[in-house]
Amino acid sequence: MHRYSEPLQIDEVNLPKPKGEEVIIKVGAAGVCHSDIHFMHGEWQKTLPVKLPLTVGHETAGYVEEVGESVKGLAKGDVVAVFGGWGCGVCINCKGGDEQLCMHARWPGLSQFDGGYAEYMHIPSYRFLIRANGMDPKMLAPLTDAGLTPYRAVKKIRRMLNPGSYTLLFGVGGLGCYAIQYLKLMSPTNVIAVVRNEGKARLAREMGADHVINSKTEDVISAIRKITENRGVDVSLDIVASRDTLDVGFASLGKKGTLVLVGLMGETLNVPIMQSVINEHKVIGSLWGNYNELAEVIALARKQKLKTPINQFNLMEVNKATETLANGKIDGRAILVP
Numbered sequence: 001m002h003r004y005s006e007p008l009q010i011d012e013v014n015l016p017k018p019k020g021e022e023v024i025i026k027v028g029a030a031g032v033c034h035s036d037i038h039f040m041h042g043e044w045q046k047t048l049p050v051k052l053p054l055t056v057g058h059e060t061a062g063y064v065e066e067v068g069e070s071v072k073g074l075a076k077g078d079v080v081a082v083f084g085g086w087g088c089g090v091c092i093n094c095k096g097g098d099e100q101l102c103m104h105a106r107w108p109g110l111s112q113f114d115g116g117y118a119e120y121m122h123i124p125s126y127r128f129l130i131r132a133n134g135m136d137p138k139m140l141a142p143l144t145d146a147g148l149t150p151y152r153a154v155k156k157i158r159r160m161l162n163p164g165s166y167t168l169l170f171g172v173g174g175l176g177c178y179a180i181q182y183l184k185l186m187s188p189t190n191v192i193a194v195v196r197n198e199g200k201a202r203l204a205r206e207m208g209a210d211h212v213i214n215s216k217t218e219d220v221i222s223a224i225r226k227i228t229e230n231r232g233v234d235v236s237l238d239i240v241a242s243r244d245t246l247d248v249g250f251a252s253l254g255k256k257g258t259l260v261l262v263g264l265m266g267e268t269l270n271v272p273i274m275q276s277v278i279n280e281h282k283v284i285g286s287l288w289g290n291y292n293e294l295a296e297v298i299a300l301a302r303k304q305k306l307k308t309p310i311n312q313f314n315l316m317e318v319n320k321a322t323e324t325l326a327n328g329k330i331d332g333r334a335i336l337v338p
């Protein structure tokens with residue numbers, strides 16, 4: 001990425017020699033995320049300032065190519081998933097296990113570290129890799145963000161989800177496909193997915209959604225009232241978080257309902273005070289996931305319990321891939337394969 005809002009360029013760059021804890025991986029696949037689109041359009045220049053050029057991509061898996069002299073437990077050819085929430089390792093959040101919440105975060109492809117839209121990637125420490133021999137990097141790459149982010153969110157709310165409860169889900173894209181599966185695997189809740197076209201409706205049902213509402217043809221709030229018999233939903237899991245989905249999600253919450261913010265489309269949340277107080281509503285944010293949660297997601301996928309719908313592009317078609325995603329034309333996750 002040389003300039004914001006311009007097509008990405010394919011450049012030849014030198015491959016560094018790994019020293020100490022560093023590892024060079026040969027990229028097997030890199031997921032294309034909506035965050036990359038926001039980032040590439042310069043929408044996050046204030047929160048994530050970077051010096052360009054930079055290689056995008058924070059959802060990567062591949063093979064160990066070369067290791068520094070103090071790397072332990074990894075050898076050339078090992079299949080690895082890259083945990084992307086790189087932290088300092090010593091602050092209170094890192095020590096607590098939530099390295100993705102580090103005050104000095106240095107995420108690949110979103111900070112001054114080059115990401116995975118490449119043939120090779122430089123990893124500053126083997127601490128950020130999870131060995132996953134026997135797994136296909138094409139299935140593994142999407143797990144590191146699209147699979148990980150909803151996993152953390154669902155873990156936060158699963159104790160609220162008793163039999164007979166309702167969870168409303170906005171966004172049946174890369175993350176949403178996993179979110180439905182986790183909700184069904186980890187809780188007895190009824191999942192109501194809100195989609196904008198028939199393709200996504202089919203996908204939502206395939207992933208296990210109990211009810212699907214097409215917002216293009218139905219009034220979402222009255223459909224939810226009908227499904228929940230006017231009770232409202234227990235949780236609205238918003239992977240889109242645009243002004244529309246936030247308003248509808250909030251209006252659909254029942255007593256003691258919780259709004260979970262995962263998406264980053266909108267800018268602010270309008271909360272009516274009276275309604276929140278008398279119904280004891282809660283709002284919680286959920287960011288990416290930590291290293292152990294990624295290990296759990298990989299363990300779940302190893303049991304072949306996770307379906308990952310993938311749209312594969314060659315690395316050379318990177319601009320076509322990002323454009324197709326930006327236009328909402330990807331069902332599942334887009335990946336780049338060098």
Ligand SMILES: [Zn+2]
Nearest residue numbers: 033034035145
């Ligand atoms: Zn992402």
Ligand SMILES: [Zn+2]
Nearest residue numbers: 088091094102
């Ligand atoms: Zn830290």
